[in-house]
Amino acid sequence: MRKTFQLHVEGKNRDRVLDAVKHEIRKYIKRERRRDLPEGADFWDFDCRFGRTKEDAAVAHLSALTGLINEVAAEGGAQFYVEILAKPGKRQPRAAGAAEVHGVDAADGDVEGA
Template structure:
């Protein structure tokens, strides 16, 4: 998913539209996690980028997406860019 989200909507209030965006992101993640894993992979991992636009986006952790969207809402920005790319993940052994 590579998408620029606009917070202005003709029929929805901003908080309601932000909730809809967060739901769309969660739905996308669920859909990607249910895809068949490549052979040898243990789980789906995600590369995430977030910013005002594609050029200024920075890498973030998956768990920070909701917090970043809420920050955009608090700053009253008009839009933001979100990129989520799925990749196969491999478990590593914990050091003793």
């Protein structure tokens, strides 16, 4: 999806237009995630770019898109550009003992605070 969304539409409430834009983006992501994965892939990953225009679009994380859209709307921006491209992803194994998981120390299995 490569699209410039207009937030000022004649005869439509700006808040409703903003909600419709977010809905369209979420719908696109859901549709892409339903596609069959290629051999060797674990999940669909997304390369995203966001900006007020296509020329000044910068790389953004998928989870940050809604916040960026809200910022443009709060500043009174008239439009913004979003680029979301799906690509197959492969999960990387975690390093042994690298992270604590939900209060359980990965090294010895003890629950913290007990």
